[in-house]
Amino acid sequence: MILNLDRVSCGYGSKVIVEGLSLNVKAGDILCILGPNGAGKTTLFKTILGFLKLKSGEISIDHQDIRTLSRKKLAQMIGYVPQSHTATFPFTVKDVVIMGRTAYLGTLVSPGKEDARIAERNLELLGIGYLKDQIYSEISGGERQMVLIARALTQDPELLIMDEPTSNLDFGNQVRVLRQIVNLSKRGLGIIMTSHFPDHAFLCSTKVVLMQKNRMFKIGTADQIVTEENLKEAYGISVKIISTTDESGQNVKSCVPLLGS
Numbered sequence: 160m161i162l163n164l165d166r167v168s169c170g171y172g173s174k175v176i177v178e179g180l181s182l183n184v185k186a187g188d189i190l191c192i193l194g195p196n197g198a199g200k201t202t203l204f205k206t207i208l209g210f211l212k213l214k215s216g217e218i219s220i221d222h223q224d225i226r227t228l229s230r231k232k233l234a235q236m237i238g239y240v241p242q243s244h245t246a247t248f249p250f251t252v253k254d255v256v257i258m259g260r261t262a263y264l265g266t267l268v269s270p271g272k273e274d275a276r277i278a279e280r281n282l283e284l285l286g287i288g289y290l291k292d293q294i295y296s297e298i299s300g301g302e303r304q305m306v307l308i309a310r311a312l313t314q315d316p317e318l319l320i321m322d323e324p325t326s327n328l329d330f331g332n333q334v335r336v337l338r339q340i341v342n343l344s345k346r347g348l349g350i351i352m353t354s355h356f357p358d359h360a361f362l363c364s365t366k367v368v369l370m371q372k373n374r375m376f377k378i379g380t381a382d383q384i385v386t387e388e389n390l391k392e393a394y395g396i397s398v399k400i401i402s403t404t405d406e407s408g409q410n411v412k413s414c415v416p417l418l419g420s
């Protein structure tokens with residue numbers, strides 16, 4: 160799988176939010192999109208998913224222009240994980256995950272045994288099989304986030320787009336979700352995620368886009384992009400980047416924000 164963005168510009172009406180962005184995401188890549196509120200991360204997602212019309216440039220997946228793909232075909236290729244939300248209706252976790260099969264079902268066709276099997280397999284893959292009969296609105300925020308990932312995997316996509324997959328999660332669950340993201344990329348999925356924590360780029364990304372409010376962006380590896388200078392420019396705060404080692408002796412960087420006087 161290869162997603163290719165070629166000089167992409169997108170936005171709303173006459174308002175251009177992202178201008179001239181070129182990048183690619185391949186199987187096994189984790190692209191982490193960073194940037195302040197309002198920089199255009201969600202706008203870019205909506206455009207890749209085909210909800211917003213491209214202003215100019217081209218987006219292709221496996222060399223097919225997304226404008227030529229049906230919504231159903233696009234849903235079979237790209238899984239979307241929204242920020243975790245509370246469902247109003249009391250569906251079981253298994254029912255929520257089976258909804259991921261919609262892209263493969265004909266009109267008025269209900270999911271069958273094979274769809275249920277795929278849903279259960281993905282719950283097990285993420286280590287949350289024990290939740291399957293629980294009510295989605297009665298599980299924790301962290302568990303809901305994992306269920307939404309299982310639902311997107313049940314679409315059997317080649318690319319996963321995740322909108323702040325760690326928002327609303329406690330410290331431990333943030334790391335558990337990041338670990339699952341790394342595991343999924345190792346299984347051959349391409350992943351695009353947004354985060355408000357530059358540390359997440361150090362922890363799991365293979366590529367970073369740092370978006371700024373003035374339509375500027377920087378693209379590179381976490382080491383190249385998540386620098387004290389770039390973070391100051393993007394977020395307007397002073398940050399120290401420090402280094403330590405993990406359990407296996409690998410170097411790990413972390414961002415420490417400075418309050419200043």
Ligand SMILES: Nc1ncnc2c1ncn2[C@@H]1O[C@H](COP(=O)(O)OP(=O)(O)OP(=O)(O)O)[C@@H](O)[C@H]1O
Binds near residue numbers: 176
């Ligand atoms: N439906 C819309 N119509 C017009 N402008 C919009 C619309 N949705 C968002 N915008 C504007 O587009 C810009 C980018 O918004 P977007 O939601 O993409 O930012 P973001 O980087 O995802 O922000 P956040 O980190 O807060 O989620 C903002 O200036 C916003 O006001």
